[in-house]
Amino acid sequence: MSKQSTHKAMHTTMQPVLKLLTEINTFMKNEGITGSITYRQESSHMVRCGRSQISLNVSEEGEKYFVEIQAGKRKISGSTTAQANDSDKLKTLVSTLNERVKLMPEVPHMSPMAAIVQGDLNRFNADGALINLDSKVMVDLFRRCGEHFAHGNVEVSGAFSAGVYSYAIINTLVDAPVAYQGSDYNVELVLQLLDHDKKELRVADVGEALNQFDANSLIKQLDASYQLLTNTPRQDIEPGEYDVIFHADAFGDLINYLGYMALHGETYQYGMGMLQQDKHQIGSQLFGNNFTITDDPTDPEVLFARPVGENGIARQPFPLISNGVLSNQFYSDKDDCDRFGIARNNDMDVASIKVATGNGPADFAAMVKSCAKPTLFISFIHYMNLTNAAKGEFTGSSRFGTFLIANGEIKAHLYNQRINDSYHRIFNQIEWLSSQLHHVNMSSTYGMRSASSIACPRFVKVNKVKITGSSAPGKG
Amino acid sequence: MFDHARQVIAYLKDQGADYADIRIHQQDEEESISTMKGDIDKYNLASKQGYGIRVLVNGAWGFASSEVMTLTAMQQAGVQAIAKAKTASDYIQQKVSLAPKAVIQDSYTSPCQIDPFTVSTQDKLARLLQLDSQLADKRFDYWGVSASFYKRDILYIDSEGSEIRRHLIELDAELFAYAKDQNGEQCRRTFNLPQDANGTTGWENIINDAQFDHTARIREELLALLDAPECEKEVCDVILLPEMMALQTHETIGHALELDRILGYELSYAGGSHVDLADFGQLQFGSHKLTARADGTVANSPGSIGYDDDGVKARNVTLIKNGVLQDAITSRQMIMEANAKAGRTIFSASGATSRAQNYSNLPIERMNNINIDPGQDGSLADIIAATENGLLMETPRSWSIGSNRENFHFATEVAWKIKHGKITHMVRNATYRGDSLSFWNALDMVGDERTWQLQPVFQCGKGQPNQIMRLAHGIPACRFKNVQVGE
Known part of the structure; x- marks a missing residue:
């Protein structure tokens, strides 16, 4: 792939998340708690191929909040799945950890929590085409590969993963979260040559935006390796x-x-x-x-x-x-x-x-x-x-x-x-x-x-x- | 939540799913604690909730997961799974079909005496810090104890009428110590908490000194290791102790016999297998002393979960009998496909090993308890006494395996040289390697029940998206002839 400019837009779900992080951070400050909250999110699609057919076409949606509380030289951490409207769930986690941190022995070498960096650092680099990816694009790669090598006795395998991921951080020494959102795809395409002692070939690609993906190039690269393996002893x-x-x-x-x-x-x-x-x-x-x-x-x-x-x-x-x-x-x-x-x-x-x-x-x-x-x-x-x-x-x-x-x-x-x-x-x-x-x-x-x-x-x-x-x- | 699940399954059938199932993790908790040099290093509480929906449409799988626990969100996820199945069916050579199974309404609960989540935080910290203090030595750089407790409440419902609820408790714990050897290079000794196959999974394992308090042995072995000579390169017999036997079994029997892997579904990532369908019933996988099983019915193990994620009741399947390959690690889908490909019935029923790490993963073939039957060659002392020139090896340090599981290269934490039936001295940095089939066919002594131990594995990776699975290996001490070591 060659790196090109990507469509950049904040996923619509991020704004309420940043608001929730700020709310929980304020809650912690008001309770006299020192700590941090980290948010991580993924929306993933994967198509997997084996034996020249699609074996798996899945999507995963996940959101997690990680809380760390430090009380002097005592520390505790916890995490939970939650949605952006689950402020009560997060407050409950904070309260549970705040109670339990008192039971932790002091760690003599523990330093005070430091403020996270602040400034114009938020980046929203997710490619809209990957956020809303139709898995047909992924399935088509494997089908085209199968068609290309239909003349040989081969089995097509591989995996095509794409998605968007986000993280945001805030702690009680600052007022604003810092956030990042990006997207990626990665693909690997494998041939097994059944008439050639099950020899294997592979090509792979990785990128940030769907317009960097080039199915033709991958199949062409695989074809070149195929010629080498089938024409040398x-x-x-x-x-x-x-x-x-x-x-x-x-x-x-x-x-x-x-x-x-x-x-x-x-x-x-x-x-x-x-x-x-x-x-x-x-x-x-x-x-x-x-x-x-x-x-x-x-x-x-x-x-x-x-x-x-x-x-x-x-x-x-x-x-x-x-x-x-x-x-x-x-x-x-x-x-x-x-x-x-x-x-x-x-x-x-x-x-x-x-x-x-x-x-x-x-x-x-x-x-x-x-x-x-x-x-x-x-x-x-x-x-x-x-x-x-x-x-x-x-x-x-x-x-x-x-x-x-x-x-x-x-x-x-x-x-x-x-x-x-x-x-x-x-x-x-x-x-x-x-x-x-x-x-x-x-x-x-x-x-x-x-x-x-x-x-x-x-x-x-x-x-x-x-x-x-x-x-x-x-x-x- | 059962009502929601039933409604979702009915809805998906109406929407065109030929088959549908849903797994709901109502509760999924983890508490993990680790110490280091007398301090609490980490204390973490994690909880999650979510579900995964799997459908078959036009002979293809579709799957979607979510953490939004409303009926509407579940139906939306189900519709997404249907759309994915329809897209997947555009490139299908052989439609997925599922082997018959019993329709079951049941529940399974891990045997547990003391639920670790009911033990006070103070008691947990006190026990781990006590063990930590017993590991300490002035020559050591780091030492500590880690323990993780898992509790899951999982509902499973499928469109064939099965409804299963599982309450699972698992526990993983380790001792560790690190120090620099005579050359200033770091050595380590670790000890994984073994399971009592007939016992229970709970806090009782942690407070049982005989089971977990191996601090004195680990400390003494690491001290000895620091001044031990390097393992020399040679060909000799090797005797593998339980932690090393678990790795050997895991990598060269377990993964090699996953049926999806044999068929080629893991080829692009983890690799294939040297085993072909034609090998079943024919291949001399090991010596006549080797009998191996995929046994999901072991009373107490992270590999025993009652029912797999196809809703099939756990079974005890003989994989290798007296050295001859018999069966594989199987699911409903793969046995149908394998039998069709082979043109004969190799596999009569699912081995109940279709499992997913999490609600967000599609189930695939996973090891449950891949065990080796104890033999009749006596105790460990008997095996050592019968060895003229050998190495006694324990605890994996690294492992690298050929892409078809046809060969391997393993490094161990500790080994002892054996000469003329006696242990002469400890050696460090011991490695060994071999071809899988040759190695198992060189198995010439299998220890009896006294040497058999159930070793849990909490970090077995497989699949894309990668799934980490919990399982175990019940294995005896074994001797292998003429192995290349020290290279």
Whole structure:
């Protein structure tokens, strides 16, 4: 997709919500209660396809209010589903929590509650076309894909999710809530080739507005991969170290884990990530100098940019890794920050992560041509997990098309390959990054909708990646 | 609320639904408490209310959920579900049909002695802080206790005439401790509260010292781990203790045998399965010592909820008998589709495993209690004594599984080296990997009832939108031959 301007209008349900938040905040002040109220809302549509037919066409509507009360060094929290006319329900929750907070032991390191940011910060970026989306648009994508590949013995799968999400925050140290409303879609389209050992292909897309969605482009991309998988022999390779070109969908997943392992300040303070406080600090050269990551809500190239976090903290351009040097870490959670005597500086949950592009190949053909020596192409990493967080070690398996490239052409497609390596090694061994930016969907469907993506180079070449097994029989 | 639900179902039939059901969460409460280093870290009360309506029109599903609890809003949600089903039916190869089931009017209540929501806040805090204090050690960076209590009152009504009410109470608790090892790298030991399969689900589990107060063991094991040598790379026998066996069973038997996954409905996200329909009744999934079940009738477990969200009564289904694959984790819809695809009756009835995390989710095949029968190879001491060169492994630290569940790579929190039938020393950072079928066929010792334990799992993810499910695994200690470790 390419980012374009979107229709911007506040969802009609938001005004009464802001009014209710202000009312409850005033109620708390009048009762002498110190606390905050956060509102979250989602309206989601999803169509799922499996075995070349629609398996699920659902909608979810959800609204939740989260209340936190702090009494000196005592704190308690609670949440409830409610509608904008349920002020009594929220007042009851506030009163219940206010009674129970007295039972909480004091936490010595707890700091006073701080005011949330105020100012002209409300943003209503929801696309009207996604708010009122007809699921026919979603169903049609899968049907068209099925028709396109009707000549082959394939099964079409995938998921198409779209919706609108909102949040608003107020606390008793201010008078006005801060609110954000956005929309997103994310889609993945998968083919399984029944006549070719059930090999799998995938394309994906993410965007903020329906006019960014292009079904033709997705099917065309899938077709190109289909031709590759059906016209090259399958091979396996021996375990060892290989130069690997990661597609953005795979590299974005590595970046997502790196966020938790190195950029999440609370993880660092707890010693649960890959950085040790005696070896790595702000200013340390962690990675190669061709590697730069930012979180910048003012960057026009990122999606879902929010000026204020769900914690009420204002967000500014925030360099994270600058030419391999650790520049900043996210501190988002008050309880954790209080434990370490650190002030919050951002909200990682709404970060707009971007990996800087380089001078590498911009498109697939150029990428293939650039590989004179044997090189693996990995399009996606399935089920990545940390085998030893302290060492930054992880494992995961390639999926949806793994290719062996040499002499500027694709020689074979491979079984899914298992990677066992470390983030320290990976991000220190980047040979080049593509000059083209690509958006990778990172929205979780756990809990309430909240769109997220990582912008990163379309391809990234990393040298000497450790491969320890494959999906070939007996090679796991 | 039953009246509202009945009216909605009748209304949806009038509006053209061939089938309709509604699940109403009248009450859905969660209380969660965690401690850290002697303080209350989090105390949270959450409540929600809502409903989900599922309809079949023209052989396709439509679903809508809402939290507005009026009859009018329910009817509107139902109409929305009908519209979605009609749209979905534009791209259907095989119409959804549902296997027959008994029409039931019944209720189910979790067995519970002490409802945790009736225990005073002070008593809860005092118990957790007591356990927290017992975990403390000067070498530790962090330690604590977490506990979550869940209470749900769910009405289910369908257009076939079933009306079921479920009062569910669940409880999840954990001990944890973290410290830096000799290299300054963080290690951890955790302990998940196991369930008594014949007991009850309630506060009584938390105050039972034998069940939950493993603080001394966790503390001692973490201290030993800090100075333990690294696990070496080799091929040896591995003995998996209950927490590790639960993960092994979960990932390479449970998920591999979900019938929707086998048919291909999870392909674009979680993946497929190495199992084909032709494998049922044929495939030597494991050694003859392996008998596995999907047993929703275990008396006490988060995987035992009386009836699934298709309104089918819980069953005990034999998945693998003496190593041979027999059955799957199934629902009304999927068995009809699988039998039709296979051209034979593989599955005779739904296994009652169609479940939704929440009112806002469509039910899909989920594990209930995926258990392994205890064997006849004695106690854990007997298994260790019979092992020449092995590793005894416990508690998952990480897991990564091939997209068809054909292979896996697991890391453990703690392991002990066994030489000549005796534990010689502890090792840290132990990992093991393998191909699923080869691994289960290398099962050569299965512990007896004394080693069998019911391990709950509260965070099983599956589906899109992603649903987190609560379930359990009843498993014995098991030994597997010639496994690659330390890589």
